[in-house]
Amino acid sequence: MVQQDTYEMKAIDFGTNLFTEEANRIRPKEHLRQFYTQKIGIEPRMMEGISVEEMLEKMDRAGIEIALLIATKAGPLGPPYTYHLPYKMVADVVNKYPDRFRGLAGIDPTEGMKGVRQLEYAIKSLGFVGAHLYPHWFGLAPDNAKYYPFYAKCIELDIPIEMQIGHCLLYTPDYPLRSVGRPITLDTVACDFPELRLIGIHIGYPWTEEMISVAWKHPNIYIGADAYAPKYWQECFVHFINTWGQDKVLFGSDFPLIEFERLRREVEGLNLRPEAKRKFLRENAKKVFKL
């Protein structure tokens, strides 16, 4: 319990995966095992799942007050490698720990109007606070028409949408996913929807500067700093967080890709200015998600 007070400034994590045994039964675990344990390098035991309570302890030790849990929609259902975490599974965890979690509704553009209605249900009835999208899983760049009804719905519901921007690291010859989400594709979306709050997550890696450029151009584009360990962040990105882009970047883990404690430790090691750090760790997320 002592460790809970290690960090005075409490953080909000804009994107975390529920990695319980229950959730991992839905994920194509064998398919993902190599990716998680070898490419990413998480502890193999994590693949068996960790409880919500254990996750909360980790969050406590890292000074993370609130994490947004993703009800992931990874690809269209059907192929053996794709999966959707049910909104209800996430909602149950949020309802159990309402002070610690909020829900994010995954989007599958192939679901068309059914998906649009589900999104509306997740926000209005389940109390989710935003939408989440993995463009690579659908082979459609963020400016593809099929997403547009979802974007318009996000505006109507007054919620932001976060989406993976940058390359797609996940790869298997059996179900190859192309990298379709370059940061500049958000330029089109923001021009078409100036009211839409857009968060490009995973830093747009390896196109970090391109990500910064669109975030700087558009008042409604933000950057989610997750999935890559802070000690590897480019200098220009750290500088952006610390100075001219201090209102534009949100703190996140994409847990279990980055462990909470390591993440927090390395963020502390960036020696951000107090004001910039406060915005990065929590104020920007509060503003964008209207928490």
Place this chain on the structure above:
Amino acid sequence: MARIVDVSVNFRPHTEVKFYDYMGLSREASRPLDPQAYIAEMDRLGVAMAGLIANVSANGIGGGVLMTHVDEVAPVVKQYPDRFFGWVGINPLKGMETLRYIHYGVRTLGFKGVHCYPHWFGLPVNDRIYYPIYAKCCELGVPIALQVGTNTPRSGAKCVARPILLDDVAFHFPELKLIGLHIGWPWTYEMTMLARNYENVFIIADAHPPREWERPLLDYITQKEWINKDGSYKVMWGTDWPVQKLDQSLEEVETLSFPVEIKARLLGENAIRIMGLAR
């Protein structure tokens, strides 16, 4: 006698466009619709209802938007609810404003459909900007009619809509009632092919004189083609007034000698069913 519905009537012709010069039309004579005079004409010809379009176009691509607001049309629809229904004409380029406008026209004013002339706005009907509009029509449960035939001659616009482009839309929005305006001419066969392939694609046969309707349309309406099982239920007749006139258009339909039931569907029954008009 089955009820006759003139499904497409432009409420206020936009005489600013150069088309009027080309056709030698009088701008003075092209006045906004006079409801009482039009009803008198409808009565004389046995027409039960007409669909009034709050029509929107532009003075050439990038030119000033020529807009008839739904609020101009609404009082007329409200005054004669048994004789007129409304179409929400849209400028597709206005993003969320367009969606809110559609919602207002349908939910608040009770208009029955959405109407768009894509050529004036320069983007094809399967462009991403239309997708939220299609989704909104699905949500509200109203059809959308799009001009997918040629653009208006000498109008400063270019042709961006062909019937085949609706294939994307019909496939992606199976619950959306999609209507091709102006027969899709000169791609009539392409238009009837789409209506045949998709349950949710329909045709409005307007803006062209029935005497010039081509064989693919006539065979589609009469279900003469071997694979055509429901064409007589999928085409709605209209004038696109002032482009065609009620009396002449109806006379010309008579000369086409359709079987009685098929003519009844074409002239009114289909519109009543597809547009959800009160019987």
